[in-house]
Amino acid sequence: MSDAIGTPQARLDIAAKVKGTRKYPQDFNMEGQLWAAVVWAAHPHAIVRRIDTSAAEAVPGVVRIITSKDVPVNSYGIGIPDQPVLVGEGEKVRWVGDRIAIVVAQDLRTAHRARDLVRVDYEPLPVLTDVFTAMKDGAPLVHENRPNNILHHIPIRKGNVEEGFAQADVIVEGEVATPFVEHAYMQPEAGIGYIDEEGRVTVIAAAQWPHDDLHQIARMLNLPEDQVREIVPAVGGAFGGREDMYIQHLLALCAFVMRRPIKMVWDREESITHTGKRHPFYFAYKVGAKRDGTLTAVKIRLISDAGAYASTSIPVLNNAASFAAGPYKYPHAHVDAYTVFTNNAVTMAMRGFGATQPPVMYERMMDQLAEALQMDPVEFRLKNLLGDGDITITGNAMWGGVGIKETLRQAAIAAGWRQQGDRWIKPDLGQPSAPHKKRGIGIACAYKNVGYSFGFDDKSEAEVILRLRDDGSIASATVKTAAVDVGQGVTTALAQIAAEALGVPVSRVRVALIDTADTPNAGSSSASRHTYITGNAVYGACKAALEKRERILLEETGEMTVSAKYLYRGRSRRPTTAYDPVTGQCNPHISYSYGTEIALVEVDLETGETEVLKMWAAHDAGKVVNPAMYFGQVAGGVHMGVGYGLTEEFIMENGVPRTRRFSEYFIPTVLDMPRELVSLAVEVEDPTGPFGAKGLGETPTLPTAAAIANAIHDATGVWLKRIPATSEMVWRALHGKG
Template identity: 65%
Template sequence: MNRYIGASVERYDIATKVAGSRKYPQDFNMEGQLYAKVVWSEYAHARILAIDTKAAEQVPGVVAVFTHKDVPVNEYGIYLMDQRVLAQDKVYSVGDPVALVVAENEKVAARAAGLVKVSYEPLPVVTDVRLAMRPDAPLVHEERGTNILHHIPIRAGNIEEGFARADVIVKGSYYTPRVEHAFMQPEAGLGYIDEQGRVTVICAAQWPHDDVRQIAHALALPEEQVHEIVPAIGGAFGGREDISLQILVALAAYKLRRPVKLVYTRAESMRGHGKRHPFYMRYRTGATRDGYLTAVEVECITDAGSAASTSIPVLQNAASFLAGPYYVPHARIDAYTVYTNNILTMAMRGFGATQPPFGYELQMDKLAEALGMDPVEIRMRNLLEDGMRAVTGNIMRHGTGIKKTLEEAALAAGWRRTSAGWQKPDLGAPSAPHKRRGIGIACGYKNVGYSFGFDDKSEAHVELRLDPQGQIARVLIRIGASEVGQGVLTTLTQIAAETLDVPIEKIRLALLDTAVVPNAGSSSASRQTYMSGNAVMRACQKALEAYYEALRAEEGQDVITASYVYRAREMTPTTPYDPVTGQCEPHISYSYSTQAAIVEVDTETGEVEILRMVSSTDLGRVIHPANVFGQVAGGIHMGVGFALTEEFIQQEGQIITQSFTGYQIPTVLDMPRELIHRNVEVADPTGPFGATGLGETPTLPTAPAIIHAIHDAVGVWIDSLPATPEKVYRAMREMGKKNARRRQGG
């Protein structure tokens, strides 16, 4: 035993991917297929007066032009059904589809889409959440009477008393921008009616079973009449958790009874799916002169954009993390998410846990500076441990490994533990006289699995095929867990092989077709290793028991089957926020990360080069070391972009960054020259083999660590991301002017 847990076995699907034979949604074609093209909203906010499709319909080769009139139930949405499949009375952002042209070939579809005439009456556009919250603001969804979609208060202890006890109080305002997932495979889908008469969609999806729920709702069909087949997925990062083009291809195929293919261009992909929420955070943090936190006050406003998507659950998550992974006796947190006419915002790696560290960690750094204390030392004095109370009133449990990640990362980055506390390393001379070196460190933590009372579950079916001697010859696992690149298929085969004690080559996973495999929940919330790992492990344990029983009975059985539905709440029940105090049992389990960044800042250009990144993550138990490193490095890639280059820009709701020229994700040249990663394994007794989750936390500390390092190098705080060279250069110049004035004055 223990052959497979902790071993970097060959990834389940890698051989076909590197051979180029693995099929993604755009690689599927069918005899007689039609091609669809979306007509997008031209306005960020407008009333639709008329849609004239005649000219488009007359183009030879056009088969149909669909508008809202053709959609049986014109609504969908993952959390609230506040989105239209095709715009009806109004457009709420430029991301809204207004019509769908279907033609015999792509070129005709594209040309005809340009001939659909939509008459609009432009409405006042609201794009700034702070303005959108005012009582006189234009309303995005008039029927709601307010743009405030949700508010969460958290009250712990007595905030006045907390600040009264503080020897030092630090204030800060922080902004994190809208961010694009930038998965490499643009959305593509093929809809058709299968041989059983069911509406079928081939597409990339993080939660195919939930897509089916929404497709069936919009088409007014029973869910059994719809299924989704998910082949290889070219990245997701939260951006495929919601519906994108699924209902459009399903609708067209349903109406026309012919296969219909729709492939987004890169610009359409950037327009057609949501973004990471921009956060406006205002902090006030108090501490004693020994560096112990006494009080944290936060106001946080997130931009939901034009529709709810998962903005409420994202806000719920965010609120629970805003005080940071620290013991805070007195807290007052108010978190809001607000509708605007920007493109909707949705799940993205971290799900509301990625933005708060930019606030809570820079506050810790500023506190440390105000107290003349080492940044590792102040964190060590405040980090949560098992048995300590979080601001939501829950007691931390099941292996709170954050302190251990800080210790590992700090030591690996060169910090020394002395009798006087932790001490920062000497960084050596910069590579040129006009460059400055700096080091920064930051922590982050995030839930694993769905939170706040949601009934999180994953179901696995296991089938053991026995040879005539009664040995296990083959194992087939059916589970609806999407492989988005994170490696879940490999993880699940490892867990099955380990549990059954059979060679891993004998384990196969059924293709993901919602009509065939059971619901595993979404590939999000860092949850598949924990949730589906638990389901597969337990289904395998049940199958083994049945197998031994069958052997004893000697009835010559050749197939053994077993199923298991893992329900997190049976092990670790969670509860919703108290509407007044915010007290609750928020999360099933957690993953923790700490990172240190060593940077060099060019004082002549403001450019930042990351020389080294040191990372440490507590993931309970390492299942596949090479996949862990890949997830950590990929998470840091996204964190580097968040810190230095990435901002999805809209002006008055119109998109400015429509391509990878305007929206710059890091290339190999932009990555830290060196990355050192240390795993911390503080086992969660409820996880499979002690494992929790990993997909998201490595993105969390990257940006605050880099921004802290820039401050250490050149003395400026960049409180608004991304820290572009221009922003850093300007901040240095401002600081220079201020210092000159101070010198003159003194």
């Protein structure tokens, strides 16, 4: 044992980051580079009649204007390639993130000046701005090749809900809407495209899944994948927002066309207005329970806005549907989930991937039921939360160390709840700071898959190279795997796992920089999966390398280097399956993480302002690999959840973004955070995870907004129809103004 796991270990990349020497995509420059700027669609829905580049071409310093004619295969998209790379004459723009052309110039100023001179004549079409209109028969079509705007529908049928509601003593109903959310990673899109020394089209950019980018770029350029290469330097945050390509393929296209280095740097406004968002959801729920608090049935209708293109809207919907009922036992369930095209921003992965929106609704239902039954909300939840072997709404038995009840117990006790037998008693909340303020406390539980789901083959490959000393001991180890450190610290976590598996200190482990030409496919930095999936791959590669070393030492071959590769497949331990198209029954997920958060708030009854005074966050991510990084993920997740609950909303008006900058899109500042955050690590180990680890990246964001919304209700008695709970929203609810 090297004590590398669960002990304080400094992040491997942090010294360079505090010195400012770590290079992000915008920090690279190459000899002879040109600069490129995108000409964006000026309408959310229109036919492009004419593109006139003559004035732009006449600007001194403009080298070339790339249009759709220059794109070998003019479509791309993660999963479903339904997005045009560049929209040509006679074709349609479907949202303001569509691109018409790319101006290549000697410098960025010239490129910016020239792009304003590209004249595009549009024939505007009706703009679909809401899913309800888009779902109607006869609505204008966003994609003409489809019969309607409904991209996907998922039914889940378990038991018989009518029977379930008949057994219920109490039935509650409710509706909630959630907003578009901007990832707001601090590093805007940037990078360089060039032809490398082996003639490969090469991109240096921030990405979450370099090998899928490779696949999409090769398809677009009609090249074999080994003729394309992506290098991922330091990434300034991602949160799902870099799972789709926004700049990578454009850089590749520029390099392909120009055969020389091309640099692109987007400003914040481009980054906010032309990239994907978290899906807004519309929820309508009906839930029943018996007098003793046992849940009997849940009926759910949920609709998400897919925006203009598919992106990962179907997988996000898959997740949302499977987590729609929350971590609770329901004998009867009926879910209809839809995702619908509009001319709004493309919606995509964002921290939680469809598991982030439902808690706001299902946790409100739990509180409404507890209130109706006059039960304490902790007590009510504990009665119904899933445990090992319990069956979910998709008919699968829970497995792998189900820690949700323990997170609730620990959070509740920390927040002051007292337990008397089966009864739980809410704490006294103390005096509000002013007579016009009221305090409230709110609980939310949530869970989320770790790894890809629904039969998707989740795999990750790692290579470990050991350099040996004369006595056969390990001088150093290099881990190669294209698991992108987007800030979450996966590089450090993998080094710790390797160190533990090899029995060496972390200082002897190096993790190679990510280059698809050199590091194997690890899958994406998403689904909270790298610690578990890639951690298992690294563990496997380490064990294989150690075995090889044994042979070498036994046979005394004198070799000083040992290398081994290992491909970990999630389905090798736990096969998942897709939804049954009629009943929705399936084995959806490989592994899970769990969390409970409790928020203490103070609401100003006159202005509607809400202040989160304190939060308790108990998360079960299995064995904690790095305690400081664990806290960082929890606190960062809570930050995003506080924004989701109170301040953040990406607003469009008729398909045109109105929150275009950081001065208009409000992520919480340090002063907006709860003054105190109590983090409790609940380590229910998953025996299939490396050293018992699960995953953590997303779960801390899931319960926050729901806990805040429930606390606002506890303080004021009102339920909000939507989040974020801006002061005006709360004020309207308090004054019956809808």
